[in-house]
Amino acid sequence: xxxxxxxxxxxxxxxxxxxxxxxxxxxxxxxxxxxxxxxxxxxxxxxxxxxxxxxxxxxxxxxxxxxxxxxxxxxxxxxxxxxxxxxxxxxxxxxxxxxxxxxxxxxxxxxxxxxxxxxxxxxxxxxxxxxxxxxxx
Numbered sequence: 774x775x776x777x778x779x780x781x782x783x784x785x786x787x788x789x790x791x792x793x794x795x796x797x798x799x800x801x802x803x804x805x806x807x808x809x810x811x812x813x814x815x816x817x818x819x820x821x822x823x824x825x826x827x828x829x830x831x832x833x834x835x836x837x838x839x840x841x842x843x844x845x846x847x848x849x850x851x852x853x854x855x856x857x858x859x860x861x862x863x864x865x866x867x868x869x870x871x872x873x874x875x876x877x878x879x880x881x882x883x884x885x886x887x888x889x890x891x892x893x894x895x896x897x898x899x900x901x902x903x904x905x906x907x908x909x910x
């Protein structure tokens with residue numbers, strides 16, 4: 774089951790964290806998204822301590838990334854420092870609408886995300902072959 778939550782730490786999100794076994798964190802490569810990371814991690818720890826000790830971070834997906842800007846590249850480095858190996862290799866570019874999988878780059882990004890998601894799960898083996906993200910430049 775997948776529970777999609779708003780990007781806030783309100784009651785709906787906390788209840789979802791209590792009910793979930795794993796957490797997939799999409800995070801924009803922007804300064805304000807990175808600033809909210811501390812609150813998110815604090816909330817996850819509170820939920821683990823009080824209600825759901827089995828809650829695990831499955832992975833972190835960097836979204837709306839614009840590799841042309843130095844701030845986005847710096848934020849990506851900071852995200853890797855905070856989450857380490859939990860960060861997926863797949864990065865959703867800012868110019869690639871994830872909801873409109875109409876061009877080949879979006880499809881490659883989606884397949885790569887699916888493959889990296891499965892390969893990070895230690896409990897299962899997969900027949901998916903990881904697809905390396907395509908660099909449009």
